[in-house]
Amino acid sequence: MSPVFENFGAFVDGFLTSLSIILWALVGSLVLGIVIAACRVSPIPPLRAFGTFWVTTFRNTPLTVVLFFCAFGLPEIGINNSFFFFGVLGLVLYTSAFVCEAVRSGINSVPAGQAEAARSVGLNFTQGLRYVVLPQALRTVVPPLGSVVIAMFKNSAVVGAFGVGGELWGTGLTLTSARGFETLPIFTGVAIGYLCITLPAGALLQVLERKVAIAR
């Protein structure tokens, strides 16, 4: 494992870059995913159609293709931004489709009587969703949402192929090919780096799940 310790600084930099990609993408995809889920269950047909279109598009397109269109397609039509931004954008678009479906499954698990009761006390659709349905739905979706989020953490390794500099996976590639360090220890180090993010995240999710669980 000595190649890992020799390059510890590079690993720490890569870890921090990956972490910031993950945190931006986490916030973005959760917010966007919930908005899209709200669209999909909304009573307004164009919004439902939009939600369905969104999920169909991004859930069925490989992540690399989404990232490719962000990193190479957008500049082609005159939209220039940093590759970091494009990388996070691609992750958010892709992950939002999965977040949406997980959240929607939670919404569907809330008995219809809850929404009807909300309506009968005078809440409109948005209020009913916001104050009655979503708070119950989000509790039940912690486990599937957790899987989506952890998958996104690992997917973040892919943005390294689209110009985002210095993230963990890319750091591993740079160390092994240009600087000639041995592959096995370096990528073991990379794997440990990702575990340092995903294992605590998994533990956190478990705590969260226990905390928000409701007896039915």
Place this chain on the structure above:
Amino acid sequence: MTFRRTALVATLSVVALTAAACGGGDEETATDVPVAEAPEFEAGTTMAELAEAGSMTVGTKYDQPFFGLEGLGGELEGFDVEIAKIIAAELGIAPEDIDWEETPSSVREEVIEGGEVDMVVATYTINAERAERITFAGPYYEAGQQIMVLSENDEITGPEYFTENPDATICSVRGSTPSEQIRPYLANEGQLTLFDEYSQCADSLSTGQVDAVTTDNVILLGFVSESDGEFKLVGEQFTEEPYGIGIEKGDVEFCQFINETLAANEEAYVAAWEATAGQIEGTQTPELPEPNECV
């Protein structure tokens, strides 16, 4: 939306990329070195083993235009490929008896150490770190790193520009030596964008995502000659990139044999160059460099 063909192709599939890049040229194989008949080698040497087997495995790149590029029909062409054929011929191995193995930059040392290939000829820059794990024969070519920019760009004149302008960005390929050698000129890490393919760098240059591309001059010249005047090279070569042939660590006899073979076949060397990388506008036929000592 119209996407540049190269950009789309690059991601769609490697096969398609190869097709686009070499659809134009149908170069016949350049190596006319006669295949040695039953050559004699001292028993126990790598040469004797290979000559006995009558075939060898050579690692090269499949995606490097003019050096090692896989054609539509799966045939390989390029300067590295021709160099390998010259060496194989001297061992009594005909070109069709060579087993090719794709060796991108990141796996070259691994496949040599693991014994999966007998040698690697893959735009393989000789450097001290790599030489700790494998032995280099050669060099057989000396490339140098340069900078490519958009033709209308008059500001960038050399690598020093990036030290003085911390906002300027430059692109190269991850894991390549040029991507490391540009680092001392950079004011910060964020200036360097890394991709897997140079075509992606070229696309990002033309869409304005990066300000320059840097790598070995021969590779850049290939892009300049295909760009219809969109790109140009600026400044002098600021590094030396001697390309070597990677073999198993410590195989001094095989290394010396390769060096002698190259020296004895200078005509074939020139022919190999002219049929491949020599096709690029602006390149000059190189002279075979003095070989390094085999260690």
